[in-house]
Amino acid sequence: MADEKPEPGRRLPRAQRREQILAAATEAFARSGFAATGLDEIATEAGITRVILYRHFDSKTNLYQAILDRMCARLDAHLEEPVGGFTDASTDGLLRAAVESPAGFRLLFQHAVREPEFKERIEKFRADITAAAYLQISAVVPDEALARWAAQLAPVVAIEAIIAWLDAGQPDPARAAARVRQAVTGVIGAAVSSDVDCTLLHSANVEGPPS
């Protein structure tokens, strides 16, 4: 059980050290969230002292924000196109972001969303995707409350599907996106009616806005 030691020899150039701290902190925060994670824990995980943390970040909050910003930027990069719909590209983008930084992905969607101080920053994504989902779903589901239910649920399922896929060891990466999308489709199907056949759903599937 040797601690992770990214550097048996010590000195690193500033930028690189900063990246390393961000990575370590992301892992640490992803385990227990902001409040329950100590700076010493982070420092140890990064193989340095708490004092050094403060030569790179003004405060714990500051560090956390940096991590969140970074992850949001990653998402933005992968969803660069107008997030106009819950399209195939969205799923792909989410997946790529998750593969790039699994811990960051978990941190954002399992912890940060539930931390009142920080959730606002992420709310934007959720709101956009949910709104897009609502547009698509309300076309198929007449009942408004039901449509809102499905619209709330769809993005969550996409995200949880991705996280579970990460946990399972990223099996069959080529078809992962398709499976995630199908899981979402299945969920939407549940809102349409409990009696209707799943096959109806395929017509509700998404290709983005037509022309």
Add this chain to the structure above:
Amino acid sequence: MADEKPEPGRRLPRAQRREQILAAATEAFARSGFAATGLDEIATEAGITRVILYRHFDSKTNLYQAILDRMCARLDAHLEEPVGGFTDASTDGLLRAAVESPAGFRLLFQHAVREPEFKERIEKFRADITAAAYLQISAVVPDEALARWAAQLAPVVAIEAIIAWLDAGQPDPARAAARVRQAVTGVIGAAVSSDVDCTLLHSANVEGPPS
């Protein structure tokens, strides 16, 4: 914006006060989790002083455990039968528990599961349901990693579906259980293959172990 005041007049019999504290604390903890929720916050929300909290619970941890135990007991009550499978009864039980105490439900499955100190107590449920799900799913999904993925995901989707349903105002309660089940079914379908038709899935649906 008057604060919630469950008791403008004050004195309550001990047992009743205790219940009220538990309820208030559940709400408070459900918002931000254990570490980020202060006792003063809870006391205020319960309409009393922090001192009174200590006449009912030895410590913050103690209080939290009581809440968790209580919610676990509720779940046990509703899933009393052997949780032998991811059956219709399981979904119903979850739903009823969630309706009884939405905040408790959220607390358990959105916060407590990610708090290393406490997750063990809940892990039992998750493990049981996941194992049951795995049994059913592995019968339909040959690839082991894929089956594990779906088995992890299925309970999460059930829970998130229920939470989203609560958030949407519990629309169409009569069919809620059926919809949740169908959402789960849809997810499982995603693991079977991305090309196969959903209808196959119905054979994978569950009635409990065959005689």
Add this chain to the structure above:
DNA sequence: CCGCTTGTTGACTTCAACGTATACATATGC
């Protein structure tokens, strides 16, 4: 070799939250 930067160590301050203690007020039951 000199100076800057990166790093360590250890002691220190601050502060918020947990937890305790004491004195006082007032309902309720006997």
Add this chain to the structure above:
DNA sequence: GCATATGTATACGTTGAAGTCAACAAGCGG
């Protein structure tokens, strides 16, 4: 009415984590 249990108010003690400071060590570029 009096004892008991519930409740308030306020102050205090304790602890752990955030954040700071100063002295020292050692790599690396000029």
